[in-house]
Amino acid sequence: xxxxxxxxxxxxxxxxxxxxxxxxxxxxxxxxxxxxxxxxxxxxxxxxxxxxxxxxxxxxxxxxxxxxxxxxxxxxxxxxxxxxxxxxxxxxxxxxxxxxxxxxxxxxxxxxxxxxxxxxxxxxxxxxxxxxxxxxxxxxxxxxxxxxxxxxxxxxxxxxxxxxxxxxxxxxxxxxxxxxxxxxxxxxxxx
Amino acid sequence: xxxxxxxxxxxxxxxxxxxxxxxxxxxxxxxxxxxxxxxxxxxxxxxxxxxxxxxxxxxxxxxxxxxxxxxxxxxxxxxxxxxxxxxxxxxxxxxxxxxxxxxxxxxxxxxxxxxxxxxxxxxxxxxxxxxxxxxxxxxxxxxxxxxxxxxxxxxxxxxxxxxxxxxxxxxxxxxxxxxxxxxxxxxxxxx
DNA sequence: GTTGAATGAATGAACATTCACTCTGAACGA
DNA sequence: TCGTTCAGAGTGAATGTTCATTCATTCAAC
Numbered sequence: 001x002x003x004x005x006x007x008x009x010x011x012x013x014x015x016x017x018x019x020x021x022x023x024x025x026x027x028x029x030x031x032x033x034x035x036x037x038x039x040x041x042x043x044x045x046x047x048x049x050x051x052x053x054x055x056x057x058x059x060x061x062x063x064x065x066x067x068x069x070x071x072x073x074x075x076x077x078x079x080x081x082x083x084x085x086x087x088x089x090x091x092x093x094x095x096x097x098x099x100x101x102x103x104x105x106x107x108x109x110x111x112x113x114x115x116x117x118x119x120x121x122x123x124x125x126x127x128x129x130x131x132x133x134x135x136x137x138x139x140x141x142x143x144x145x146x147x148x149x150x151x152x153x154x155x156x157x158x159x160x161x162x163x164x165x166x167x168x169x170x171x172x173x174x175x176x177x178x179x180x181x182x183x184x185x186x187x188x189x190x191x
Numbered sequence: 192x193x194x195x196x197x198x199x200x201x202x203x204x205x206x207x208x209x210x211x212x213x214x215x216x217x218x219x220x221x222x223x224x225x226x227x228x229x230x231x232x233x234x235x236x237x238x239x240x241x242x243x244x245x246x247x248x249x250x251x252x253x254x255x256x257x258x259x260x261x262x263x264x265x266x267x268x269x270x271x272x273x274x275x276x277x278x279x280x281x282x283x284x285x286x287x288x289x290x291x292x293x294x295x296x297x298x299x300x301x302x303x304x305x306x307x308x309x310x311x312x313x314x315x316x317x318x319x320x321x322x323x324x325x326x327x328x329x330x331x332x333x334x335x336x337x338x339x340x341x342x343x344x345x346x347x348x349x350x351x352x353x354x355x356x357x358x359x360x361x362x363x364x365x366x367x368x369x370x371x372x373x374x375x376x377x378x379x380x381x382x
Numbered sequence: 383g384t385t386g387a388a389t390g391a392a393t394g395a396a397c398a399t400t401c402a403c404t405c406t407g408a409a410c411g412a
Numbered sequence: 413t414c415g416t417t418c419a420g421a422g423t424g425a426a427t428g429t430t431c432a433t434t435c436a437t438t439c440a441a442c
């Protein structure tokens with residue numbers, strides 16, 4: 001396969017949804033952006049819904065992998081959180097479309113189903129890294145999705161804003177999010 | 192005027208946008224939900240855009256007022272933040288449509304323009320309360336919209352989740368958000 | 383020659399907006 | 413107390429557009 005048209009369609013959908021929302025991402029516009037005919041998307045995906053889900057799953061898998069890869073398993077929870085947060089941010093900052101697309105999905109009717117699906121996936125490295133016992137013990141006793149919002153929500157909107165931030169600022173924000181979700185007394189040592 | 196149809200249309204729009212997103216809130220559906228004819232919305236608003244803006248402004252004004260009213264001006268910054276946060280939350284928790292509608296607007300193309308408009312309004316009690324010198328001094332040196340997201344974003348999504356939380360949990364979250372946006376060493380005394 | 387990907391015009395549903403019309407009630411002269 | 417008038421609120425069918433989806437057909441590879 002010289003050209004992966006299905007991948008081109010997924011990428012085009014993400015770009016248009018990120019820029020104009022689901023409203024502005026019509027199938028004909030997506031096909032045009034991908035450089036294929038309208039019908040081509042339907043060769044690979046039975047409906048717009050399925051295409052959206054596939055585009056989300058692809059991005060989410062890369063996102064999880066990027067975050068998990070940044071973790072040093074031997075470090076204490078606060079440091080692991082910081083590494084995870086910075087790793088996720090680096091992945092999103094590489095291409096602003098990524099964060100903007102994820103934000104659109106989070107605010108859409110697709111969110112509930114896709115989020116549940118992601119949480120159920122035991123092989124998700126992001127979910128696994130938060131499930132570790134020492135992390136759990138340090139977190140505030142709050143519902144899972146509340147913790148997720150406090151920790152990851154600001155990360156998404158920060159990356160979407162495309163504001164250049166240096167490592168010191170990013171670390172400050174990562175630690176701020178950690179302070180928001182963890183019991184006092186679990187701070188990482190500075191540096 | 193026995194029945195304020197314009198208000199009914201604004202409320203219907205908020206309900207439908209909250210439940211189904213902008214995509215699912217067609218003008219005919221909004222009119223039906225409001226119990227009026229399709230054309231009636233156009234008697235009061237020149238376009239769907241203008242209706243959305245009006246519905247947003249009405250809600251935002253109430254939200255700001257609710258937050259500002261909860262503040263005791265004599266308290267230290269950390270306590271004032273907690274009061275503001277809890278006041279805003281109480282207003283949103285009264286009707287889950289409020290938070291869900293605000294989230295939809297925040298993720299939409301309307302967000303940028305409406306947010307800028309809100310910030311420019313010098314009479315907004317919410318903006319004024321954050322502009323106080325002692326609050327400014329305690330905040331992390333970060334862009335305004337980043338601070339806003341860290342402080343208010345979790346509040347919105349929390350209220351949208353409709354999870355019952357007691358005062359202790361809410362206070363814990365309010366203080367978590369304050370720790371996320373403030374310099375270490377500005378904690379409120381417990382209680 | 384067969385198979386499956388790719389095409390893009392065609393289809394019908396849904397949308398925002400318009401408009402010719404009706405209804406309501408306040409104003410006013412008798 | 414009536415009857416008339418008028419402005420503007422209210423109506424809902426009609427309009428033109430855009431959308432997701434389909435399908436008869438073409439194309440490329442083996």
